[in-house]
Amino acid sequence: xxxxxxxPFIWFDGELxxxxxxxxxxxxHGLHYGTGYFEGIRAYKCANGQSAVFRxxxxxxxxxxxxxxxxxxxxxxxxxxCQATLDLLVANKMSxxxxxxxxxxxxxxxxxxxxxxxxNTVIAAWNWGAYLGAEALEMGVRVKTSSYNRMHPNTHxxxxxxxxxxxxxxxxxxxxxxxxxxxxxLLDTNxxxxxxxxxxxxxxxxxxxxxTALTSILEGINRAxxxxxxxxxxxxxxxxxxxxxxxxxxxEMFFSGTAAEVTPVRELDNRIIGKGRAxxxxxxxxxxxxxxxxxxxxxxxxWLTPYNF
Ligand code: PPE
Numbered sequence: 001x002x003x004x005x006x007x008p009f010i011w012f013d014g015e016l017x018x019x020x021x022x023x024x025x026x027x028x029h030g031l032h033y034g035t036g037y038f039e040g041i042r043a044y045k046c047a048n049g050q051s052a053v054f055r056x057x058x059x060x061x062x063x064x065x066x067x068x069x070x071x072x073x074x075x076x077x078x079x080x081x082c083q084a085t086l087d088l089l090v091a092n093k094m095s096x097x098x099x100x101x102x103x104x105x106x107x108x109x110x111x112x113x114x115x116x117x118x119x120n121t122v123i124a125a126w127n128w129g130a131y132l133g134a135e136a137l138e139m140g141v142r143v144k145t146s147s148y149n150r151m152h153p154n155t156h157x158x159x160x161x162x163x164x165x166x167x168x169x170x171x172x173x174x175x176x177x178x179x180x181x182x183x184x185x186l187l188d189t190n191x192x193x194x195x196x197x198x199x200x201x202x203x204x205x206x207x208x209x210x211x212t213a214l215t216s217i218l219e220g221i222n223r224a225x226x227x228x229x230x231x232x233x234x235x236x237x238x239x240x241x242x243x244x245x246x247x248x249x250x251x252e253m254f255f256s257g258t259a260a261e262v263t264p265v266r267e268l269d270n271r272i273i274g275k276g277r278a279x280x281x282x283x284x285x286x287x288x289x290x291x292x293x294x295x296x297x298x299x300x301x302x303w304l305t306p307y308n309f
Contacts, residue, residue: 006019006126007019007097007126008091008093009088010022013075013120013122022124027107029107029114029117030104030106030163032110033112034164034165034166034167035163036103036163036164037063037067037103037163038100038101038102038103038161039101039161040059041053041056041059041099041258042258043096044293044294046306047294050306050307051089052295052304052307053085053089053099053304053305053307055221055303056082056085056305057082058221058224059221059258060082060101062161062219063078065160066159066161069157069160069162070157070162072103072114073119076121081101081121085125086307088125089307089309092125094125094127094309097126098126098128098259100124102122102124102163103119103120103121103122104120105118106120131257131259132263133182136263136264137264137286138278139277140254140263140266140267140273141255141263141264141265142180142181143184143185143265143269144176144184145184145186146175146176146184148168148184148186149186149187149188149194150168150186150189150195151168152189153215156168158218159214159219169198170197176197183199183265185244185268188215189216191243193243193244193247194216194217195212196255198257198260199256200217200220200223201247202223202255202256203250203252204254205249205250206251207281208235208237208238209230209235210239211223211227211239212240212241212242221258222257225256225289225292226256227239229289229292229300233284233285233288247273251274251279252274252278252281253273253274261286261289262282262285262289264277264282264283264286266278
């Protein structure tokens with residue numbers, strides 16, 4: 001795990017606050033009950049020397065959706081959240097970044113009901129390299145099916161990127177790493193493949209790409225990007241339920257996510273997937289994905305919000 005390298009400022013309820021001063025009270029409601037929702041966004045340096053945030057508006061739309069699902073207020077509009085992100089990147093003079101907006105029920109009363117406690121909103125940015133290790137992007141990762149299920153939608157609603165939902169991810173990730181694997185694959189409560197602790201899942205068989213249907217998963221922005229890109233490149237993409245044994249027999253498997261980008265999976269439950277390294281389709285999509293985020297494909301310019309500093 002990479003340590004957090006401080007950057008100059010954190011955006012905190014409308015102010016740019018020095019990194020070390022962005023603090024909250026220990027009796028904050030969100031700390032006790034997980035009552036908050038967040039995003040993970042990346043900004044990339046582009047070939048033309050500019051930088052750009054990848055699908056900024058789509059992430060902030062999902063942030064607003066998370067608030068709606070949780071029935072909590074979102075104090076800022078999508079426009080305000082986008083502008084705040086750009087202001088932060090410029091103030092921090094960052095050409096690349098991992099961006100973490102978070103809103104949470106703040107300090108006031110305790111007790112499960114959030115009552116009239118304030119909602120605090122914070123946006124931080126730091127540099128976060130390859131999520132599953134630099135080698136992973138090329139060599140692929142080793143994954144184990146978790147003993148934990150992904151939540152039933154009537155337990156925790158997975159379409160909200162809710163802070164409390166991540167206890168499930170933390171348990172699964174800790175178990176997988178403890179057992180010597182890089183990441184966990186979680187099944188849903190019916191036993192179908194759901195998602196990883198922080199990534200969506202794709203498998204490839206021949207020219208057909210399958211990804212989990214939207215039932216139990218976070219509606220990943222990168223999942224959507226990969227689906228669009230793959231279809232544009234002429235692959236058939238099916239969003240459907242599938243089982244772990246179908247994954248064992250897949251030619252290729254990969255993860256999508258903001259932090260993980262497009263990461264190949266080389267092994268699941270000690271079964272080698274395909275040739276045991278990044279497959280041809282995965283490599284193709286990964287290459288095109290990095291071209292897009294770096295501004296080298298004008299077709300997907302709408303996905304980029306450029307900024308100068
Ligand atoms: N599922 C989960 C559970 C998830 O956390 C993520 C993102 C995704 C799917 C992919 O969504 P998207 O980034 O929109 O394509 N996980 C974020 C947090 C990772 C973390 O360790 O923190 C991320 O990648 O930023």
